[in-house]
Amino acid sequence: CIGESVILQGSGGIDYAWSPGTFLDDPTAQLPESTPTETITYTVTVTDGNSCVDTDDVTVTVNPLPIIDAGIDSMICENGSLVLQATGGDTYLWSPLTGLSDPQSATPTASPVSPTIYTVLGTDVNGCSNTDSVSITIFTVFAGPDSIVCLNDSVQAFVSGGSTFSWTPA
Numbered sequence: 001c002i003g004e005s006v007i008l009q010g011s012g013g014i015d016y017a018w019s020p021g022t023f024l025d026d027p028t029a030q031l032p033e034s035t036p037t038e039t040i041t042y043t044v045t046v047t048d049g050n051s052c053v054d055t056d057d058v059t060v061t062v063n064p065l066p067i068i069d070a071g072i073d074s075m076i077c078e079n080g081s082l083v084l085q086a087t088g089g090d091t092y093l094w095s096p097l098t099g100l101s102d103p104q105s106a107t108p109t110a111s112p113v114s115p116t117i118y119t120v121l122g123t124d125v126n127g128c129s130n131t132d133s134v135s136i137t138i139f140t141v142f143a144g145p146d147s148i149v150c151l152n153d154s155v156q157a158f159v160s161g162g163s164t165f166s167w168t169p170a
Contacts, residue, residue, distance in 0.1 A: 001063050001128035005035045008058060013046035036062050068122035070134040077139050081111040084134060089122025112136050 010016045010030045021027035023036040034042070041059040068088040076082050086092050086106045094103040099116065101109040110118060119133040147155045159165050 001126065002037060002065055003035075005033050006060055008032050008034055008042060008044070008060075010044045010046055010056075012054070013048045015047040017045040018042050019045070034060055036060055038062055063124075063126040063128050065128050065130040066122055066124040068120060068130045068132045070118065070120045070132040073135040073137075075137045075139050076110075076112075079111075079113075080139075081109050082136060083107055084110050084118060084120075086120045086122060086132075088124075088130075088132075090125050091123045093121045095119055095121075110136055112138065114138060 008018065008024075008031065010018070016028060016030050018024055018027040018029075018032055019042065020040075022040065023034050024042075025033045025035075034040075039059065039061045041057055043055055043057050045053060045055045047053050066088045068086065071085045074082055084094070084107060086094075089106075092104060092106050094100055094105075094108055096116070096118070097103050099110055099112040100118070101111075110116070115135070115137045117133050117135045119131055121129055121131050123129040141159060143159050144157065149155045157167070
């Protein structure tokens with residue numbers, strides 16, 4: 001996967017020369033580490049103790065990371081739930097586990113009791129992984145603090161958290 005390394009392996013000689021030297025930590029090592037950003041073919045030239053020379057090729061295929069989408073940020077009612085929807089991978093693992101019906105599903109039901117950011121790790125058929133997150137907020141209404149008022153006095157009532165209000169009793 002892009003961003004990962006691989007150890008190349010030469011054998012049968014005492015001197016090694018890898019070409020091109022691009023993305024290699026040591027192009028003269030028997031076991032150089034390669035961190036390519038694109039698919040590349042290396043040729044190793046090996047010289048043994050009798051000065052015999054031979055070559056071989058190896059191709060390192062670099063796969064892109066999957067584009068994982070955890071869905072859109074959403075709001076649910078208190079004690080409510082929502083089906084999350086991950087795309088872009090073949091297998092999934094959601095976290096945190098709190099409030100999830102099945103953390104390995106692409107479509108788990110989320111029932112958080114407080115605002116939660118769920119992150120999904122998606123892995124594709126090449127074993128490459130990437131993440132995305134979705135924020136779930138809880139819709140709550142706040143009618144202000146309790147108040148004490150003397151007989152024949154008034155108190156200002158207020159509410160927050162919604163767009164349409166109905167007071168009971170009127």
